[in-house]
Amino acid sequence: MLYSNASEVNNRELLDLLKLYFEDAEVPVEWIESIFASLNSPVISTVTGIDFYLKVEGLEGKVGYELSGSAKNSKVFEIVGTNQRFKTSTLIIIALILGFDFDGLDDELSSNQIVTRVNKMRKFIFENSDLVMVLKLSNADYSFNFEKYRDKLTFSDSDGARGEYYLENDFSIYEQYQEELSKLSIADVQFVSKGRNFVGHVHREIRDEFLATLNAIKKPVEIIVNNKLQESQTNSKIKQKTQVEIKNENVYLRNAAKALEGLGLSLNEAVLHSKFLNRKMDNFETISSVVKKTEKLNGEEKALNSLILVKQEEYNEKMGEIRKYINGLNAEAAPFGTNFTQNDILEKMQRIKNEWNGLLIGGESIKSILRDLEGEKVVPFTVSSNYLPSLFVKNKQDLMKLFENVSNHHMGVNKFLQVADGKIEMVDGLLKEKDLIQLKLRQLNDQRNTIMMELNELQSILDAFRYFGDYDDESYLDKVMEEVVQRKDYKLSLKIVKLLDEAEFVLNASSNSELLDQIHSRIKENEELLEKGKTVVSLPSQAKYTIALGKALQDLLAVIAYLDADPSSQSFDAKYRASVSTNLHHTVVGLFNDYMKERCKYYFEVISKEVVVTEVLSQYNFINQEFDINGRKVSTREGISGGTDSAMTVRSFASKPTLKKLGLILLVDEWGDVGVELAKSVYKTFEELDTFGFGIFVKVDDDYDVLELFAVAEGEKE
16 A cells, blocks of 8 residues: 655645546546646655764763664664753754744643643754754665754755754744755654544544645646537537538437437436446345445455464564574674675575685794795885775784784684584575465465455445445345346436537436436427428537536535535534535545555554453444444543553554655654563554654653663663
8 A cells, every 4th residue: 555745745645536536437548648647756765764863962061872773783762861961852852953834733742741841942943052963864765864063953864955053043944944944854753752643643544645635636626627618618619510410410319319218227327337236246146245244354354354463473583583593694694794684694604605715824833934935115005995994014023913903804704704604504504494484475465365355345335325325225225236146227317417418418417207307308499490490509518528627626626615514513424424425525534444444554552461352343333433442432532441542552653664765764752651572562553664764762760860772672781
C-alpha cells in the first residue's frame, strides 16, 4: 500500500480510485487524462539509517553534554538520566532545530510543562544567549549541519543550502529560520508527549491527506466542466438535425420504449447492475451465499495473518542472529578497515583472503636484514594505506617501523581469518535459512492478497445492494440477484441505454413510467416537426458527457464537504447524508479505513512482564473514529491501559510515511509506563516502516547522573 504526506504529494491510491470512478461515470478517456495529467504521486522510497551528533553547552548554566548515535548499530535509541538531566529539553531542541512546529498541538502534548519548556528552549536557541549547540545528521544520501553560538546561527546541507543569522532578541529570526528550513525537506518530526489520542491524530493526518488530493482533483474537473458548458453554448457547436435524422431518432425512441415496457426492474436499477454486479454474481444464488462466502474468506484471511505473524517473527529472529554475528565480526575486523553487511560479507571476506594470502617475513627477520645495511638515511617517502596508519619514512628506524606495522597487520589479519572462518560459515547458513523464510513469507502474502482481492469483489457486491434495499430484506435482494444472474434485465437495460444514446436522449428520469412519458413526449415533438417539415437544433453529443462529469463533480464536492466537516456542527448530518448518497462516499471511506488499519496496525496485549502478544487490527469505524478490539473500544474518547495506549500511540506516530530526505524522526518524551518486553515488541514493528529514520525514547533512571544514550538493538551505550 502506498502512502503520501498531504503537504508534499497527492495520494496515489486515492487518485487511482478516482480515475475508476470517473470511468464508471462514463466520462471520456481524454477528459480523464486531462484531469490527472498534472497530478503527481511519486513512489516513496526506503530511508537509509541515520548517523547523528548533538552537542549542547551552557544550557541553564549547567555543564555541557554530547550525544551521538550510529545507523550501523540501531534506528532506536534510549536517552537515560535522572529527572534533572535535560532529557525532555534534548528532544525539544532536536525538534525545534528541525523545524517542528509545536503550536496547536495541545491534544498531542497534553502538558503545560512541555509548552513552557518549548517556549524556553525556543528563546535559548533563536535569541542571543550563552547556549552553544551543534546538531549533525547524515545518511548515505544526505547530510544536514546546524551550529549556534552566542550571537550567530548557521545551517548547511549536502545539497548546497546555506543559512546564517545574527541573533538579537527578536522572535522573527525563528520564523525566518522555519520558513527557510521548510524548503529543504529535511525530516518529518513526530513528537510524542503525554497525549494518547493516537486515533484522532492519525485520523486527522489521513483526512488532511485525502482532502488535499480530492481538492487537487476538484480544480481541473471544475475547469473542464466550465469549458465544456461554454463550448456547448457557442454556435460552432450547435447541430441541426435533418428530417431523415429526426425519423431515425424516433425509430430509436420507439424501440427503447418497447424494450422499457418489458423491463422488470427500473432502468436505474438495471444500469446499476451493469456497473456494480455484472459477472461477479454468476457464482451466487442468494444474498446470504455472498455473506457466507465473505465470512469464510475472512476466517481464512485471519488464519493466514496468524501464520504470517509467526513467519515474520521467525524472520526477525533470524535477522537478529545474523546481525549479532556480523556486528561481532565488524568489531574484530575494525582494525583492518573493513565493515561487513549481510549483502557483502561473503564477497568481502574472500577479498581479504586474496589480498593477504601468503607468507611475510617476520619483524625480527626484517630488523636483522636492516641492521646489515650500510648507512642510516633513506630517500624520504610517505606510506598511506586503507589498512595501516600513514607513515613518513625518512630514516632506517622509520623503515623498520613500517615493516613491523605491515608484519603485525598481516599476523592480525591471519589471526582474524582463522577465527572468522567458522563464523562466516554460520552466517552463510543463517542467510540461506533467512532466504527460505522470506520466500515462505512472500508465498503467504500472495495467498493473502488473492483472498483480499476476492473479498474486495464480494464487498463491492454487498456495497452495491445498498442501492436496492436493506440487507435484512433478503427476499427482495434475492429477487434482484436472480434477475441479475439470469441476465434478462441486464441485457435489456444495455439495449435501452444504447438506443437512447443513439437518439441523444439524456437519461434523468426517476422511474420507468416517468421515462416512458418523456420518451413519448419527445416522439410527439419530433412528429410535429416532421409534419411541419422543419429541422431541429440540438446540443452536441458531448453534452451528456458534460452532465456526467458535472454529476461526478457534485459527488466529489459532497465527499469533500463531509470529510472537512466538524462533527459537532449543526450542518454535519446534512453533509453526511449528501455524501453517503453518492457512489464515491463508500469508496473513499473504505480506503480511508484501510489506511487507518495500516497506520495504527497493532494492538499490544501485555500478558505478563515477560509475555506480550501483538495482534493486527482489523476493524475501524470511520464515523465513530474507533477500533474494535475483541469487544473493547480504542477511539478518540477511550483507551485500554497506560502501557498499551503508549505503545499503540508510538507505533501509530512512527508509521507516518514521508518523502523527506531523512525520513521520519520520532521523539518520545513519555515512555515510563512501558515495560521492557512491551518496548521490544514496539521496536520490532519499526523494521517494516520504510521511511522510519530513527527514534529517541526518554527513560528515567536515577543510576545515571550523566545524560547517556543507548542503542537499543545492541543494548550498549553509544
